[in-house]
Amino acid sequence: MSNADFQLSLFGDTALDGNANLFWGELEGEECDAPGALLPAVEPLVIPQTDFRLAGLRGLAQGWKARARDNIEAIKLVATLEREARNATSEEQVQLSRFTGFGAGELANALFPRANEAYRAGWEKLGADLESCTTEAERSALARSTQYAHYTPETVVHAMWDFMMARGFAGGSVLEPGCGTGLFVASRPEKLEGKIAFTGIEMDPLTARIAAKLYPKQWIRAEDFIRAKLSTGYDLAIGNPPFSNRTVSQAEPRDLKGLSLHDWFLARSINALRPNGIAAFVISRHTLDKTDARARTLIHEEAEFLGAVRLPASTMRADAGTDVVVDIVFFRKREIGEMPGDETWLSCVDIEGTNMGDGALRINAWMEAHPEQVLGFHGWASTAFGMDYTCVARDGQDLADALPEALGRIAPALRFPPVADSRIVRPAKETREEGGDLREGSYFMEGGILHQIVGGQGRVVAIRKGEQKEGIFQKHARIIEAMIPVRDATRAVLRAQFENKPFAGLQASLKRAWLNFTRQFGPINHTKTTTRVDAVTGAESETQRRPNLQTFLDDPDVWPVSSIERYDEETDTAEPGPLFADRVIQAPSEPEIHSVHDALAVCLHEAGRVELPIVAELMGQSEEAVTAELGSSIFLEPSRSSNDRPVWVTSDEYLSGAVRTKLAEAREAAARATSQPLKLSSLILYPTANIMVADETNLMQAKRQSFIARIY
Template sequence: MLSLDELDSARATTLNAHYSAPVVIRGMYAALQRLGFTHGRILEPALGLGHFIGLMPDEMHARSLITGIEIDSITARLAKQLYPDADIRHQPFEESKLADGFYDVAISNIPFGSYRPYDPRFKTWNFLIHDYFFAAALDKIRPGGLVLFITSKGTLDKHDGALREYVASQADLLGAIRLPNDAFKKNANTEVTTDIVLLRKRLPGELPAGPAWKGGMAEITNSQGETIALNEYFAAHPEMMLGEMRLEGRMYGRSEPTLVGNGRPLDESLAEAIALLPRDVFKPERRRVVPPSLAQSFPAPEHIKPNAYTLVNDQIALRDGDSLQVLTGLSGQVAKRIRGLIRVRDAVRRCLQSQLNGTTDEDVVAAREDLNRTYDSFVARLGPVSERANTSAFRGDPDLPLLLSLEHYDQETGRATKAAIFRERTIQKQRPVPQVSTPQEALLVTLNER
């Protein structure tokens, strides 16, 4: 429930947040479809209020599993109310417990700035926040998956090529579209030159391909006779810039390279650039949907998610389409891990459901104690959930990220500490806001109570 302090925070967030223009988001989904993606597992790591969910094509939305990460608590709670069918998490991206190689697509307008998030996986790189989002997103998508990010032009144009080298070591550039500096003026009241960067993570053993982009800068001369340095990709593909690069303004005592629009409607210019992207390149690595052999099948209950593991008469089964396929031929250790993780997953679901259903405190405590027993038993036999052997065994199950959120795992020491759900309520009972003083506060309370 929103407290009055949180309402003040929500007002401040609304004033300061920058949001993506709908025409740009729709264009990115048009690009995604051109690249061959129709539905699957979608990650939005800088969600905001969820514009990338709200503007997703209806059929793609209906057939996809969507995860959104949002650092601001009020914004995340509002997004949960707006999009209850999505898995929306209030946490920094660097603290999210998402499974590697799980998602088909990462799509977002990522933050940029001088902040360097701490993530032990990238401590030797010490990436700035916008660079970090590229590196971390590539870990989260599976081979053959796609990354479509809006980022500042500095990602491609800066002289320090460390991030480009890192990305190019595992992904190919499919294309980039430079947006005019006023593309976000109407929505975010800001004028900044940004790029849509489109990447494809390579399959194991696949050789690098695609246009040159990771190397040094190139120079172009514009219609005003100005010489401007920019990424070699745009020098070779000026048709992917929706306007002309010029030296504008006086930032820090010098002119700033800026893309000035061509005067045409943005949706038309964007559609023309999208039409130049490659077609149907989304051909991801096949998931192990059908393990070694199948003994028998049963109709799948609605509550079991696609590709999820479950137990049928104490036998491991997998939902494949509308049926449950009983699996045989799994190695003994893999079967033990899957069986144990199914029980932990079901226990945490019961614990969460007890908090959501408004049951008595005694019922909530009983469900929490059951979760502790189930989790402790698993860890005693097979180690923390986050250990590679466990995540590999359960890879592909849509609730693996939920399981990973149960632990704070130190990759250097291999030790895990329990998350708050093992000790306390993580979903509080709603208490009504006693009063509001503005229409904006009334709207926030209404959205929260729906």
């Protein structure tokens, strides 16, 4: 039987003939085993919902291979839990909590090799295990997330919670963007049990699924934080934003466009706080130290900088497998009309006595004024891009003792405001900006009561009773309640087609929901036409009303729902439209990335310029690695670059135009010993021909391709 035959028999009847028995028995065209002897009923395993709580340390395995095994076992376990449609036991939650992602360099390089390359020697079995328990799409998402999947040490997390509790935090709505598996909510103090409503947003689907099993009572949103719709009533925003300098160019609010992804996370989280709400984040030291103060200025317009602690570069090594200088920062969102306070943290200063001939070390002015908040020594370190700043741990210093002491010096008089009466909680169904079931304005049912998403929160819809004048009419409420399953089924079919997943069963569900609605209220597009005759002129005028659609008009999906049926206005009848039987949208084709040059092409298409963080993310490699592999395909533009923000361009762009000037600028920058590789040795200028190419052997090829840059 062809797909067409199957779909015709499946969706052949309409609301007009009333024959819906098809949908309550077996579907024609489906294979079904002959009925056999009945087996004794098996009681399903019922495990109550319990949020995981970490009292001490997770007990992470020693060695990167052991960490990889724990990650893979967690992935297998979450698949089992989903297949069995049950909650995790407390023992299983402990196992899930040991998922640390693949951000550590050893894991990323060993388990996510480049295209057509083998796994690193000794890692073949682990690589095969990872392939066996994940789809290609899941592995691609994990590879992309290796750029960001660096988890915060428990010592730091517990110290941050102690800071909150010492300043009177008693619960409320808590936001963590880029939550990973939710280490911050796992480490919540026992006194806060049942007193916080946690919203965790995580882009990697696998990691979000694990977090959802760890905290079934909390709102884990599997989506991109950049596209997430947020309420502005959070009491606390806390976390560790992704360490990426990728520029955010397409997001709301508009005034944050152009910030690095890392800074954008921080600024957007502060924006979501209520007045006097607190933000507590572990961030890269570059947010405070970089010369470009735009991010700091934007944050300062909305929030008061309370203080910070700078940690040694070695702090993240054991958990994240990386040496990076991080700051723990705290902000308080100002009340409306409150004037900004101390502006010291907006500027940067040189550290005296650190000029080794290439300029002095430069740090945030607040850090320079509060040396006691730096848990180490300022110094130079050799990096892939040359010499750079680092913070070296003091000999014999125990971070478990030094960190709480330093945190205690920050805003000791600060007190959290009283807990708000309402909290930001998970609605009945997942809410996502793209592809989810609910959005701003969406109706949904919870506990048999009609709700609507308003301001990012689910609110009960008032329904008139008796002589009441507030709320919507009861009949309108019944129409909305019957329309909700139609909307959900419509979105489910469209989403499955968009994601190239099976959708025939979803079309059957759509047909059932549509039939249920039309039997009660007629066609979705039911139209009433009223003709009026002007008493003076005798002219006729028509007025049309669509009572079913008008009742549902506040829902953002009203028009997609209205389009699913073929409506005949003359007979006021309808029949199923193409969505009930056919594919109406094609899944977008994912770009195939087999090399770093493919990744560069995708980056140029999406961003319109060379963005090494995007290329690195697509390849699942470091920026240093993709820079080296791209070779002379890209060049650093010294005149537009700074130490904080290098600007790369394609070779086509760089080797054209005023190339004499560019060569002079490159030589001048090289003489200043810039920290970025300039590839100066590969540039050759031909004065007689007025051209500059990447190397001499490509001279003739450049001429043939009109690649020559003429100088005027």
